[in-house]
Amino acid sequence: MSDMQITAEPGVPQVLTERTFDAPRGLVYRAFTEPDLLVQWLGPRKYTMTIDRYDLRAGGTWRYVHADDAGNAFGFHGVFHGDPSPDGMVQTFEFEGAPGHVSMDTVTFEEEVGRTIVRTNSVFQSVEARDAMVSSGMEYGMKEGYERLDDLLGKLIANR
Amino acid sequence: MSDMQITAEPGVPQVLTERTFDAPRGLVYRAFTEPDLLVQWLGPRKYTMTIDRYDLRAGGTWRYVHADDAGNAFGFHGVFHGDPSPDGMVQTFEFEGAPGHVSMDTVTFEEEVGRTIVRTNSVFQSVEARDAMVSSGMEYGMKEGYERLDDLLGKLIANR
Numbered sequence: 001m002s003d004m005q006i007t008a009e010p011g012v013p014q015v016l017t018e019r020t021f022d023a024p025r026g027l028v029y030r031a032f033t034e035p036d037l038l039v040q041w042l043g044p045r046k047y048t049m050t051i052d053r054y055d056l057r058a059g060g061t062w063r064y065v066h067a068d069d070a071g072n073a074f075g076f077h078g079v080f081h082g083d084p085s086p087d088g089m090v091q092t093f094e095f096e097g098a099p100g101h102v103s104m105d106t107v108t109f110e111e112e113v114g115r116t117i118v119r120t121n122s123v124f125q126s127v128e129a130r131d132a133m134v135s136s137g138m139e140y141g142m143k144e145g146y147e148r149l150d151d152l153l154g155k156l157i158a159n160r
Numbered sequence: 161m162s163d164m165q166i167t168a169e170p171g172v173p174q175v176l177t178e179r180t181f182d183a184p185r186g187l188v189y190r191a192f193t194e195p196d197l198l199v200q201w202l203g204p205r206k207y208t209m210t211i212d213r214y215d216l217r218a219g220g221t222w223r224y225v226h227a228d229d230a231g232n233a234f235g236f237h238g239v240f241h242g243d244p245s246p247d248g249m250v251q252t253f254e255f256e257g258a259p260g261h262v263s264m265d266t267v268t269f270e271e272e273v274g275r276t277i278v279r280t281n282s283v284f285q286s287v288e289a290r291d292a293m294v295s296s297g298m299e300y301g302m303k304e305g306y307e308r309l310d311d312l313l314g315k316l317i318a319n320r
Binding site for chain 1 (some may be wrong): 219
């Protein structure tokens with residue numbers, strides 16, 4: 001468990017993050033890639049997450065919706081590039097509220113003595129699109145999601 | 161017909177290009193998306209291009225090989241994000257000689273009184289990856305490919 005580090009340099013259409021989890025790599029990877037686990041932690045607590053499709057393979061597409069109690073719903077979709085594995089997964093990402101603005105995310109999982117360092121690398125089509133994503137609450141949403149993931153990983157380890 | 165403009169700023173993992181063609185947008189889009197036309201112009205003249213697969217739809221994958229007379233062969237593959245159209249196509253791109261290094265390309269086609277402005281926007285996972293692509297001859301290859309495309313478009317217009 002640790003604070004998330006985030007790097008978003010001025011003038012560069014990219015966001016890098018790094019976060020360590022107290023769990024082995026295989027388990028963290030499962031939490032990132034199994035739909036029934038993913039819905040339990042991805043994003044802020046105020047949203048209920050529904051996964052429409054999640055086809056984890058090269059060329060497979062995914063789509064999910066975050067809905068809140070007030071009736072707001074936010075859809076996201078993308079496609080996997082290459083065979084996803086604990087060594088890395090590459091996927092495109094589009095918020096359906098800003099159609100045509102697409103980013104590409106690379107996530108890697110590095111094991112370090114029973115802990116796992118998760119690094120994300122997101123590149124955007126422009127600095128403006130990157131800044132819009134950051135100012136929409138990306139950092140807050142990721143941090144709260146990762147706290148939920150800490151809890152989920154703790155439960156999964158306790159129940160093994 | 162015009163010179164290609166290329167923008168690759170220091171410290172930014174992105175390459176932007178712009179090139180105008182003396183042909184209507186629909187025809188230029190066909191040349192970018194129909195395999196039997198694409199093999200006639202994409203890349204430098206010294207390569208023979210073979211398309212393994214080209215599934216032009218959201219989540220569709222593509223792969224092609226450039227081969228030269230000396231027996232060298234270079235494979236490339238990627239996947240389409242969203243429904244490709246003359247308003248824009250988004251795809252990932254990976255050179256198989258540098259596996260794991262993926263870029264995301266957005267191509268748009270703007271018609272301007274019978275001519276078409278093609279703009280490409282490529283974002284890379286790092287500045288180093290961008291610089292490696294640029295120094296591998298990306299600009300030369302695109303410029304020569306676009307000259308071949310000028311010729312192909314001229315023939316297609318003459319034969320209509």
